[in-house]
Amino acid sequence: MSSAQIEIQLIASLVAIACAIPGTFLVLRKMALITDAISHSILPGIVIGFFITHDLSSPLLIILAAASGVLTVVLVEFIQKTGLVKEDTAIGLVFPALFSIGIILIAQNANDVHLDVDAVLLGELAFAPFDRLYIRGTDVGPKSLWIIGCIVVITLGLLFTFFKELKISTFDTGLAAALGLSPVIMHYGLMTVASITTVGAFDAVGAILVIALMIAPAATAYLLTNDLKKMLRLAVFFGVSSAIIGYWVAHTLDTSISGSMTTVLGLIFLFVYLFAPNKGLFSVLYRQKQQRIEVSLLTFLLHLGNHKEEDERHVKHLNEHINWQKVQSKSVLDLALKNNMITIDNDIVSLTKKGKKFTTKAIDYIISNKNSEIETMKDRFFLFRG
Numbered sequence: 001m002s003s004a005q006i007e008i009q010l011i012a013s014l015v016a017i018a019c020a021i022p023g024t025f026l027v028l029r030k031m032a033l034i035t036d037a038i039s040h041s042i043l044p045g046i047v048i049g050f051f052i053t054h055d056l057s058s059p060l061l062i063i064l065a066a067a068s069g070v071l072t073v074v075l076v077e078f079i080q081k082t083g084l085v086k087e088d089t090a091i092g093l094v095f096p097a098l099f100s101i102g103i104i105l106i107a108q109n110a111n112d113v114h115l116d117v118d119a120v121l122l123g124e125l126a127f128a129p130f131d132r133l134y135i136r137g138t139d140v141g142p143k144s145l146w147i148i149g150c151i152v153v154i155t156l157g158l159l160f161t162f163f164k165e166l167k168i169s170t171f172d173t174g175l176a177a178a179l180g181l182s183p184v185i186m187h188y189g190l191m192t193v194a195s196i197t198t199v200g201a202f203d204a205v206g207a208i209l210v211i212a213l214m215i216a217p218a219a220t221a222y223l224l225t226n227d228l229k230k231m232l233r234l235a236v237f238f239g240v241s242s243a244i245i246g247y248w249v250a251h252t253l254d255t256s257i258s259g260s261m262t263t264v265l266g267l268i269f270l271f272v273y274l275f276a277p278n279k280g281l282f283s284v285l286y287r288q289k290q291q292r293i294e295v296s297l298l299t300f301l302l303h304l305g306n307h308k309e310e311d312e313r314h315v316k317h318l319n320e321h322i323n324w325q326k327v328q329s330k331s332v333l334d335l336a337l338k339n340n341m342i343t344i345d346n347d348i349v350s351l352t353k354k355g356k357k358f359t360t361k362a363i364d365y366i367i368s369n370k371n372s373e374i375e376t377m378k379d380r381f382f383l384f385r386g
Contacts, residue, residue, distance in 0.1 A: 004129040007142055009247050011128050012261065014148040015201045016213050016239030021155050022194040023214035024235050027222055028170050033088060034191075035214045037076065037095035038069040039198050039207040043102030045069070046199070051105075062147075062199045069195025070188060072098060125247075125257040128204045144204040151200045155193055159232075166190070167228055209258040213239050216265040223276040238268055290385055294378060296332050298362060301341060304351050305359040315347040338384045354381070 045068030049061035079090040128144045169176040169186040201210045221234035246261030336342040341355035358381045
């Protein structure tokens with residue numbers, strides 16, 4: 001493995017870490033789309049900073065670009081608070097306008113500059129190792145590595161310092177205000193970090209990968225845990241893993257590095273979306289099927305408790321009178337038998353002592369309008385779920 005390959009993977013991994021941290025809080029705050037807006041609307045800040053300094057490596061570009069990103073958030077919230085449009089509409093109005101202003105400034109003052117897809121949207125990590133940083137004539141590595149490294153250190157420092165404040169303001173702004181914290185400061189601080197991270201990664205990896213690394217790892221982690229610290233760790237893990245795997249996919253297929261990393265991110269999210277233990281699609285579908293069978297069981301037990309006639313408690317009654325299909329009837333009877341709720345004698349179904357107790361408590365909960373308690377009660381009575 002060459003030094004350039006190591007540097008590319010290291011830069012991509014640092015970008016993944018830098019994006020995963022603010023991205024986690026953006027996902028939890030339901031502000032994922034704002035990342036797309038910031039990644040485009042920073043262009044006027046970059047252009048104005050270049051016109052002032054005539055130096056693409058000047059720190060002023062990062063400062064003005066971050067200010068442009070924060071301005072985007074301010075404008076979006078201002079338009080949204082008018083009540084005339086929703087947040088997604090406000091975002092769709094603001095960032096194309098700011099991005100267009102940046103394009104116009106370039107066209108009017110630097111029309112010989114070529115903005116290609118690789119440079120602006122996809123980025124080109126393969127070129128990052130060639131842009132070196134020299135200190136007193138000594139080569140200390142790629143500029144992007146140092147820029148992103150500094151951003152990661154600052155972001156981690158802010159995270160450890162203000163973790164409690166960020167956590168409270170993210171989940172309960174009212175409580176944060178009552179405790180003397182300022183949700184507004186936390187909000188705009190987070191937006192500033194997201195803007196600076198976007199600017200720092202923009203040159204190396206491009207807008208598309210920045211958006212993907214900011215949102216996809218956090219969204220994937222969110223499907224696996226409800227613990228904030230664990231979610232942050234998982235988001236970093238998914239981001240770094242996707243960056244490294246994506247690089248080697250691109251190396252094997254001889255294609256865009258950033259495009260491959262974004263594709264790997266999408267595939268990992270799809271896999272977790274389908275197979276996550278609690279929030280995955282298949283788990284949700286299974287749980288819905290389970291709940292339908294349990295509701296049918298509860299209905300059947302209540303029916304048995306209200307009828308003493310044998311014809312009403314006959315096995316065939318499930319099909320003939322309740323109009324259940326044979327498959328559903330068998331599933332309900334099997335579940336009731338497994339949980340020792342019923343006995344069957346000569347095809348006549350009777351409630352057991354446990355079944356009668358369960359049915360009585362279920363009726364009490366329904367009458368007292370505490371239907372939500374039935375799930376807790378089923379956990380106590382059921383040895384097997386549907």
